[in-house]
Amino acid sequence: MPPALTAPKTRALGLCGALVVALFAVAAFAPLPFTLTQPGVTADTLGTYQGRPVLTITGAPLRVTDGQLRATTISATNAGERITLKQAVDGWLNEDEAVLPTDVVYPEPDPADAVQETSRQMTESQDAATTAALNYLHLQGGQVKVTVDLGDIGGPSAGQMLTLGIIDKLSGNGHGGDLTGGRVVAGTGTVDDQGRIGAVGGVPLKTQAAARDGATVFLVPAQECSDAGVNLPPGLQLVPVTTIEESVAALNALNSGAPVPHC
Incomplete structure (x- = not known):
């Protein structure tokens, strides 16, 4: 190749390389429509959260309970905050984090x-x-009043x-004992008026919060x-x-040493 053409070509290649590096640098820090999630706080529904009782029940005698029944959560970046490519890659590689589409975590686009x-x-x-x-428990709602305070926990x-x-505080296992058997029991799941339990998402992070x-x-x-x-954390x-x-029956089975359903 003639010497006169070598220098311009080298400069052109160098310029292209610099542009590629610049594009990757911009992409690495450009906001993406994803949300970074991590194991969140847990709250003992038999105890207090942020210094206040989670359950306040009037209109019926209450039991003194042992053990814990912990609701679990995930922690997520704010609704209006988008993460960068670098944060996304780090999250995908970290077992303690999960990267999810923002519209899945926050269906409402406005924070x-x-x-x-x-x-x-x-x-x-x-x-x-x-x-x-x-x-x-076959109790009347007008007779028993329940107030719930979970502070800043939503969803x-x-x-x-x-x-x-509520069941443990009012009745326990129905035979004078605790539902927990003195254990720290955690869990998640929606519930409807009929007591049916529904899926919630984020379970792998919640099991880590529970074990922690x-x-x-x-x-x-x-x-x-x-x-x-x-x-899944070992020992959980x-x-x-x-x-x-089914939840009550499973806890009673655990307490009696009977077989318990498993995943």
Whole structure:
């Protein structure tokens, strides 16, 4: 090749290389429509959260309970905050994090609407949990009043554990003992008025939060068994359930040494 053409070609290649590097640099820090999620806080529905009782029940005698029934959560970047490619790659490589489409985590695109929606879901979940628990115990709602305070926790996924907390405080296992058998039991799942337990998502992160906070048993919606087995912490027993009746029966089976469903 003639020497006169070598220098321009070298400069052109160098310029192209610089542009490619610049494009990758921009892409690495450009916001993407994904949300970074991590194991969140857990809250004992038999105890307190942020210094206040989670369950306040009037109109019926209450039991002194042992053990814990922990509702689990995930922590997510804010609704209006998008992560970068670098954060996404780091999240995909980290077992303690998950990268999800933002519209899955926050169906409401406006951050204010997203907060309002999770608050509404929590209120509905609390009402359903109270109704499900009282129906299970054959008690009248007008007679027994239940107030739930989970602070800044939103969404519907605490339903199952709230329901079990109400049942344990009012009746226990029905034979004078605790539902927990003195264990730290965690779980997740929506609940409706009839006590049916529904899927919630984010279970692999919630099992990590549960194990971190001392749980040895995790009550999981049966349809999410396969998800719950992903990166399952050692020593955490998965128990699949579809109704509150099944949850109570499984806990009683654990306490008596009887066989318990498993994923």
